[in-house]
Amino acid sequence: MRHLPFSNAPADEPARVVAEPSAAGSWHVLGAGSLGTLWACRLARAGLPVHLLLRNAARLQAYREAGGLRLIEDGQASLHCLPATDVAADGPIARLLLACKAYDAQAAIASVAARLAPGAEVILLQNGMGSQQAVAEMLPQARCIYASSTEGAYRPADFQAVFAGQGFTWLGDAGPVGLAEPTALLADLERAGIAHQWTANVHSRLWRKLALNCAINPLTVLYGCRNGGLADHHDEVATLCAELARLLGACGQADAALGLHQEVQRVIQATAANYSSMYQDVEQGRRTEIDYLLGYACQAALERHCEVPHLQALQARLVRALNKP
Ligand SMILES: NC(=O)c1ccc[n+]([C@@H]2O[C@H](COP(=O)([O-])OP(=O)(O)OC[C@H]3O[C@@H](n4cnc5c(N)ncnc54)[C@H](OP(=O)(O)O)[C@@H]3O)[C@@H](O)[C@H]2O)c1
Incomplete structure (x- = not known):
């Protein structure tokens, strides 16, 4: 046309x-x-x-x-x-x-x-x-x-x-x-x-998407894999989902935490052949939106005294990886 x-x-x-x-x-x-x-x-x-x-x-x-x-x-x-x-x-x-x-x-x-x-x-x-x-x-x-x-x-x-x-x-x-x-x-x-x-509850949608993103995208960058590659890191994904669910609860978004791990597994399977948006940004040398994803989640946890050691460790690993010359 x-x-x-x-x-x-x-x-x-x-x-x-x-x-x-x-x-x-x-x-x-x-x-x-x-x-x-x-x-x-x-x-x-x-x-x-x-x-x-x-x-x-x-x-x-x-x-x-x-x-x-x-x-x-x-x-x-x-x-x-x-x-x-x-x-x-x-x-x-x-x-x-x-x-x-x-x-x-x-x-x-x-x-x-x-x-x-x-x-x-x-x-x-x-x-x-x-x-x-x-x-x-x-x-x-x-x-x-x-x-x-x-x-x-x-x-x-x-x-x-x-x-x-x-x-x-x-x-x-x-x-x-x-x-x-x-x-x-x-x-x-x-x-x-x-x-x-x-x-009426777009905030819940945004938190849910943030959590899905935090559970999948950073690991695809660190392991250099497609979404489906995370099937080999099942325990790590499960641990992150448990912390993210706790964080959502602490932020007054308990509904957004319901069935999070199951949905993350479903997304990993359904999009197994895809590269995550963060992976693509890194591959193409573009700036990532990490500050508004994992960075935002870690900051929210800090402000609410919510313990998320694995999320924080993930952020530190990702920041190190992104800053590598
Ligand atoms: N792409 C997707 O599939 C998708 C899906 C869901 C959500 N999102 C989200 O949607 C947002 C946009 O993503 P995208 O993929 O469309 O990004 P993108 O392809 O990088 O496009 C961003 C555009 O914003 C323009 N821009 C930046 N600063 C500007 C300014 N000061 N004044 C005018 N234009 C300006 C850029 O202009 P220049 O061309 O001049 O640089 C560029 O054209 C992101 O937050 C992304 O995460 C994207």
């Missing part, structure tokens, strides 16, 4: 990407990486107005040279020429998808915070815990929505995303529950075919 909403370029010429003034009800996507591209392309394909926000003029120029975003699904690429500006542009933002890594989220949101309309909806896609909370504290005027997603996408090149794993996204309010569901936003996701569910 060639999606040319703002260009009249003939089909045999590269489509021109033209920035349009931001429209009310438009989706703004901050972070045109793997997930940002996956969401932006599906929303635009459904006929919804989507506007990309790129970090600076150089990235905007690179986007223009790329001719748009490419989404690759089942080996088929589609081109989506979405309007884009850099973050320095003006204009109110009513709905924003923050699709940066956890360690970039605060700096990225700071660059557009002044443009957020009162009551603006801001979806935070970051993995782990800590960065979404920090962003929500920076935006008292907005309705921050936490997302926990099992969808998988990776970036083979700039402004391209491969949709690698169908999944599901849970969404819920960051703040105290009590607001009505954001029906217009959820209707857009439905229209775009983004599998999702609104939940």
